[in-house]
Amino acid sequence: MNDTLYTISTWVIPAILAITLHEAAHGFVALRFGDRTAWQQGRVTLNPFKHIDPVGTILLPGLLIFLRAPFLFGYAKPVPVNFRALNNPKRDMVWVAAAGPATNILMALAAGLLAHLAFLLPLPAAKWAILNIENAILINVVLAVFNMIPLPPLDGGRVAVGLLPDSLARPFARLEPYGMPILLGLIFILPLIGRQVGMDLNVLGWVLGQPVDWLVNLVIRLTGNG
Numbered sequence: 001m002n003d004t005l006y007t008i009s010t011w012v013i014p015a016i017l018a019i020t021l022h023e024a025a026h027g028f029v030a031l032r033f034g035d036r037t038a039w040q041q042g043r044v045t046l047n048p049f050k051h052i053d054p055v056g057t058i059l060l061p062g063l064l065i066f067l068r069a070p071f072l073f074g075y076a077k078p079v080p081v082n083f084r085a086l087n088n089p090k091r092d093m094v095w096v097a098a099a100g101p102a103t104n105i106l107m108a109l110a111a112g113l114l115a116h117l118a119f120l121l122p123l124p125a126a127k128w129a130i131l132n133i134e135n136a137i138l139i140n141v142v143l144a145v146f147n148m149i150p151l152p153p154l155d156g157g158r159v160a161v162g163l164l165p166d167s168l169a170r171p172f173a174r175l176e177p178y179g180m181p182i183l184l185g186l187i188f189i190l191p192l193i194g195r196q197v198g199m200d201l202n203v204l205g206w207v208l209g210q211p212v213d214w215l216v217n218l219v220i221r222l223t224g225n226g
Helices: 003-032 055-068 090-117 125-149 155-163 168-175 178-199 202-224
Strands: none
Touching: 003 055, 003 090, 003 125, 090 125, 090 155, 090 202, 125 202, 155 168, 178 202
C-alpha cells in the first residue's frame, strides 16, 4: 500500500470516531436535561454518518495529513442545542458542554485498553491496529484539551459561561461570534506570520502542548501500557 494511503488509513477511523462521538455526547446529555432539539433532528445517535461534515471531518484532516502538517484540525457538524429548553439552562449548559471532552477522555482510555488485544492479531494487522490506537489516544486527548479552552463557542467557553456569575457570564458569552475567527487566526494565521518573520508564534502549541503530553502519559499509565 502507498505510504501516504497507509498513514491516512491509521488516522481516519480514530479521527471520525473522536469527532463525531464528541458531538453525539452533547446531544445525549442535552436530551437528558430536557432539550429535544438534537433528538428531533436525528443527532442523538452513535451513527457517525449523522455527524460527519464532509469538509471538516474528512477533507480538512485528510489534507493536513497528506501535506504532513505539524498539526491536525477537524470538526463535525455541531449538534444543535437550545440551552433555553434545558431544565436549568445555566447549570445544565455546563454538563452539556463538558460531555464532549469527557467522552474523548473515555475514548482515549478505551483505546489504551484495546492495545492489549491488538497484540493477539497477526503481525501486519497488529502493527496497523496499534498505530490506530496510538492515534486514537492522541486525537481524543487533543480534542478534549482543545475544546476546553475557555473561549466560546468551544466547550470550555460554555462551561465558563455556566460557572461564572451572571455579571461576568453575559459579556463573556457575547464573545461567541468572534470565537471561531480568533481560533482560526491562532491555528493558521499567527504561525504563518511567525514563519515569515522567523519567530515561533504557535500560541496554541504553547498552551496545549504540556496538558496534552501529561494526559497522554496518564492514559498510557492508567491502561497499563507504560
